[in-house]
């Protein structure tokens with residue numbers, strides 16, 4: 001194949017494989033069988049080896065970096081990654097609702113989202129390219145785990161729009177992968193992980209990205225740093241924007257026009273959470289309007305416009 005044909009074939013394969021990857025890992029609706037994906041990926045790897053000048057950092061072949069890190073470097077979060085105040089019962093939620101109404105009046109909409117039991121991470125994109133990913137750390141300084149996050153197939157290496165922004169989400173290990181990993185650990189007489197959250201955290205803290213890549217981690221995005229700059233006016237609008245940009249967001253979210261509807265959603269997922277393929281440890285309730293969030297502001301460590309309802313700890317059957 002001559003050079004100009006190789007260049008157009010490389011571009012065509014990079015776009016095709018990125019789309020197939022998005023359909024499989026974000027939409028969960030693959031349009032081609034795995035064997036077709038693998039064949040095209042192999043062809044792209046060969047062409048990029050033969051014509052390295054056409055290799056780009058966002059190529060689907062670049063998900064698993066070569067080197068094993070000595071250690072993780074530190075990352076300062078542009079906007080602090082806040083934690084959430086907790087609610088443990090109905091009265092706590094009604095008190096939260098009262099505080100919100102006292103501050104911003106009675107025209108309130110909430111958005112309820114599942115609280116994923118994983119590891120909070122932040123992803124930074126420059127002109128649409130994934131450039132850095134970090135753990136929450138202490139909320140201001142985290143660890144650079146870019147190489148490991150690149151192995152999570154549902155994370156886009158390039159956005160659908162050339163946006164520069166920082167997004168937040170929760171990395172997690174699906175329950176089925178957790179059980180399989182522990183089975184393999186026990187076969188190797190290694191200590192198993194206690195739960196999927198520890199397994200996800202342990203996997204993302206591996207210095208060798210090949211190990212992280214083998215752990216079948218996933219990620220739901222739920223927030224955009226400086227959401228206002230993107231033109232979104234509500235949290236729900238921000239989540240729709242994240243989806244439009246190619247991110248995986250959790251579809252179980254619901255707009256609630258009253259605390260009664262919030263309590264209904266909490267009740268529903270208290271019953272249904274075992275049906276999910278991943279662990280959740282509660283429900284996050286947020287005031288949907290960004291301008292009302294601004295009005296409510298934050299305390300030193302958590303927003304006044306959100307609260308996490310925590311499910312009662314499950315009795316451990318010994």
Ligand SMILES: NC(=O)c1cnc(N)c2cc(Br)sc12
Pocket residue numbers: 082083084113114115116117118120170222284
């Ligand atoms: N949807 C959300 O906002 C959400 C989901 N899952 C989580 N573990 C967290 C943590 C914070 Br802090 S927000 C959030």
